[in-house]
Amino acid sequence: MKSIPLILMGCGGVGRQLLQHIVSCRDIHALNYGVRLRVVGVADSKSLLSVPDIFTTELDDHSVDEICRLKSNGSSLSSLTSYGDYQVFSNSETITNITEVASHLVRSTGLAVVDCSASSDTIGILQKVAEMNGCIVLANKKPLTSSMEDYDKLVLHPRRLRHESTVGAGLPVIMSINRLLSSGDTIHRIVGSLSVEDGKPLSQVVKTAKALGYTEPDPRDDLGGMDVARKALIVARLLGQRLELDSIKVESLYPAEMGPNAMSVEDFLANGVSQLDNSLADRVEKAASNGNVLRYVCVIEGSRCEVGIQELPKNSALGRLRGSDNVLEVYSRCYSEQPLIIQGAGAGNDTTAAGVLADILDLQDLFT
Amino acid sequence: MKSIPLILMGCGGVGRQLLQHIVSCRDIHALNYGVRLRVVGVADSKSLLSVPDIFTTELDDHSVDEICRLKSNGSSLSSLTSYGDYQVFSNSETITNITEVASHLVRSTGLAVVDCSASSDTIGILQKVAEMNGCIVLANKKPLTSSMEDYDKLVLHPRRLRHESTVGAGLPVIMSINRLLSSGDTIHRIVGSLSVEDGKPLSQVVKTAKALGYTEPDPRDDLGGMDVARKALIVARLLGQRLELDSIKVESLYPAEMGPNAMSVEDFLANGVSQLDNSLADRVEKAASNGNVLRYVCVIEGSRCEVGIQELPKNSALGRLRGSDNVLEVYSRCYSEQPLIIQGAGAGNDTTAAGVLADILDLQDLFT
Numbered sequence: 052m053k054s055i056p057l058i059l060m061g062c063g064g065v066g067r068q069l070l071q072h073i074v075s076c077r078d079i080h081a082l083n084y085g086v087r088l089r090v091v092g093v094a095d096s097k098s099l100l101s102v103p104d105i106f107t108t109e110l111d112d113h114s115v116d117e118i119c120r121l122k123s124n125g126s127s128l129s130s131l132t133s134y135g136d137y138q139v140f141s142n143s144e145t146i147t148n149i150t151e152v153a154s155h156l157v158r159s160t161g162l163a164v165v166d167c168s169a170s171s172d173t174i175g176i177l178q179k180v181a182e183m184n185g186c187i188v189l190a191n192k193k194p195l196t197s198s199m200e201d202y203d204k205l206v207l208h209p210r211r212l213r214h215e216s217t218v219g220a221g222l223p224v225i226m227s228i229n230r231l232l233s234s235g236d237t238i239h240r241i242v243g244s245l246s247v248e249d250g251k252p253l254s255q256v257v258k259t260a261k262a263l264g265y266t267e268p269d270p271r272d273d274l275g276g277m278d279v280a281r282k283a284l285i286v287a288r289l290l291g292q293r294l295e296l297d298s299i300k301v302e303s304l305y306p307a308e309m310g311p312n313a314m315s316v317e318d319f320l321a322n323g324v325s326q327l328d329n330s331l332a333d334r335v336e337k338a339a340s341n342g343n344v345l346r347y348v349c350v351i352e353g354s355r356c357e358v359g360i361q362e363l364p365k366n367s368a369l370g371r372l373r374g375s376d377n378v379l380e381v382y383s384r385c386y387s388e389q390p391l392i393i394q395g396a397g398a399g400n401d402t403t404a405a406g407v408l409a410d411i412l413d414l415q416d417l418f419t
Numbered sequence: 420m421k422s423i424p425l426i427l428m429g430c431g432g433v434g435r436q437l438l439q440h441i442v443s444c445r446d447i448h449a450l451n452y453g454v455r456l457r458v459v460g461v462a463d464s465k466s467l468l469s470v471p472d473i474f475t476t477e478l479d480d481h482s483v484d485e486i487c488r489l490k491s492n493g494s495s496l497s498s499l500t501s502y503g504d505y506q507v508f509s510n511s512e513t514i515t516n517i518t519e520v521a522s523h524l525v526r527s528t529g530l531a532v533v534d535c536s537a538s539s540d541t542i543g544i545l546q547k548v549a550e551m552n553g554c555i556v557l558a559n560k561k562p563l564t565s566s567m568e569d570y571d572k573l574v575l576h577p578r579r580l581r582h583e584s585t586v587g588a589g590l591p592v593i594m595s596i597n598r599l600l601s602s603g604d605t606i607h608r609i610v611g612s613l614s615v616e617d618g619k620p621l622s623q624v625v626k627t628a629k630a631l632g633y634t635e636p637d638p639r640d641d642l643g644g645m646d647v648a649r650k651a652l653i654v655a656r657l658l659g660q661r662l663e664l665d666s667i668k669v670e671s672l673y674p675a676e677m678g679p680n681a682m683s684v685e686d687f688l689a690n691g692v693s694q695l696d697n698s699l700a701d702r703v704e705k706a707a708s709n710g711n712v713l714r715y716v717c718v719i720e721g722s723r724c725e726v727g728i729q730e731l732p733k734n735s736a737l738g739r740l741r742g743s744d745n746v747l748e749v750y751s752r753c754y755s756e757q758p759l760i761i762q763g764a765g766a767g768n769d770t771t772a773a774g775v776l777a778d779i780l781d782l783q784d785l786f787t
Binding site for chain 2: 417
């Protein structure tokens with residue numbers, strides 16, 4: 052049985068869902084692939100819980116349940132102090148210990164470090180793992196949207212890095228683009244609707260999405276366009292564009308006076324979004340008279356990378372989008388008149404965690 | 420530099436396009452992946468052209484051009500008898516020599532055998548390669564749609580087999596389905612429009628497609644549904660359904676009296692298709708009155724696998740399909756209300772060969 056040792060960073064909704072998928076898929080993975088995922092460490096923002104013997108033991112199913120229960124209640128792993136035979140390192144020890152565990156494993160059994168957090172602080176660890184020739188799987192966009200200098204260190208060994216769930220949750224976007232690139236296809240233009248807005252009144256969309264756990268903690272992260280901008284940057288960099296995040300032209304869906312510095316999250320949800328509805332209504336009407344709809348999209352074309360509202364034909368793939376579906380259109384040499392279209396649920400813990408799990412399994416040939 | 424030795428079977432349009440892509444992508448592959456594709460043998464239906472030293476030499480770019488020129492003129496590789504330092508084996512020697520070359524390489528440098536033919540006779544070689552732990556890349560559907568007994572031997576080592584271009588040319592269909600499966604997602608239903616018909620008068624579609632090289636040599640292979648049936652079977656088997664080709668319910672687009680046993684290709688193209696237009700016209704009209712269109716689709720749901728004409732809403736992804744685009748809708752636990760949709764050019768030598776090339780590159784972690 053081939054074994055893939057894992058350290059998971061991030062115990063939010065996606066991380067917990069991933070742990071649960073790992074447990075529920077044990078039999079499928081053993082039977083169909085002869086592979087066993089062996090979780091040796093789990094870290095939240097403050098602590099690392101580590102198994103007694105990183106070479107041979109793993110987090111058992113019961114402990115996975117316990118961790119998920121604890122974290123969904125909002126508690127910290129550090130509250131465990133010790134847990135059975137497991138060790139819990141906290142605060143300044145955490146990073147040191149993740150790195151130490153990683154260095155031992157990478158040299159022997161191999162290791163995949165999985166980042167399901169939304170933290171800007173994991174990149175240091177990830178760069179060390181890359182440097183050591185370990186594998187990295189990301190749902191976290193932040194490491195890939197850091198400075199080009201930091202990005203280059205992260206992507207040192209491209210075949211040891213996967214990040215499908217950084218763009219469009221589990222949609223096979225990254226993998227499809229990588230296939231085009233490896234086949235020598237020339238990508239001219241990518242247009243994506245990678246947010247959860249769908250033409251309904253913005254207020255309704257935001258409130259629904261937040262309730263379903265589909266938005267960033269502050270929905271203005273979505274509406275400000277930064278979440279879409281990060282996704283666009285990840286795709287642009289995949290195409291070889293050496294862009295920085297602040298060079299992307301981002302049209303925010305909300306004005307400055309409703310920004311996070313000016314208005315609280317609560318006030319925004321209670322009042323701000325309804326005001327936004329009204330100001331967009333005129334634009335929606337004008338578009339409709341042209342047979343168009345408004346969509347919040349990103350466009351990547353050469354070195355041009357822009358995010359904002361565009362009028363699009365009602366009958367285009369992007370125009371017909373419903374619900375929280377994302378859609379990506381890729382125009383290339385092979386897909387010139389009609390683009391390659393990938394469409395489907397672009398958010399949600401289940402599909403995001405599923406994308407991460409598929410990425411882990413796709414690394415199996417690098418393990419013994 | 421990592422080296423991937425290749426034997427190519429099939430010098431038709433796809434095989435020649437693949438050789439040309441391999442040559443034109445050398446720099447991209449070297450620069451971006453540190454990989455070199457090393458073609459050591461090329462076979463058509465009768466002969467194998469082999470390099471002098473399979474361990475160290477390769478088919479050079481000039482020879483690739485020469486082979487492509489020769490084959491596009493309809494000549495046989497056997498007409499080369501010898502060519503520079505290359506050896507040409509013909510007829511009964513061919514299979515023996517492919518197998519011998521394969522067995523030497525698999526044990527040392529590794530090997531990928533690539534089948535871009537449309538032959539029913541390659542499966543023996545492919546099974547031997549699988550047994551020897553070599554890699555296999557298929558554009559040819561026939562090996563995957565053989566008896567389950569033969570199929571099982573072929574897919575002995577699933578991670579050493581790729582076949583993206585057997586379904587929907589270069590569309591990332593197989594990879595996407597495999598990702599869902601490896602993540603433990605439960606696939607309920609797959610609906611695909613995997614042929615080149617698009618609602619235009621059938622006669623026009625067939626003639627255009629044939630002129631562009633998009634159809635099987637006898638367009639009735641497409642219209643009879645067998646091509647779509649093979650694709651559907653490949654997908655069904657990927658989902659674990661142990662079905663035989665003859666158990667798939669296939670509604671033919673042409674009646675028995677226009678079949679290959681009753682009418683010649685020429686007569687069919689000249690007269691038969693126009694008659695088909697008329698008989699379908701009523702059905703098209705009735706569908707239109709319901710706000711529907713006719714589409715030739717396959718449906719895979721559990722053990723049910725059917726191919727035929729369905730009335731579909733004008734506004735569905737399948738309903739809106741244009742040109743030679745294929746579309747696949749996957750309904751699963753993660754994609755339940757809105758399916759995962761993959762859509763784009765589903766035929767053509769360029770995109771088919773590109774899919775094969777992407778598959779080859781995806782095997783690189785199995786080589787040194």
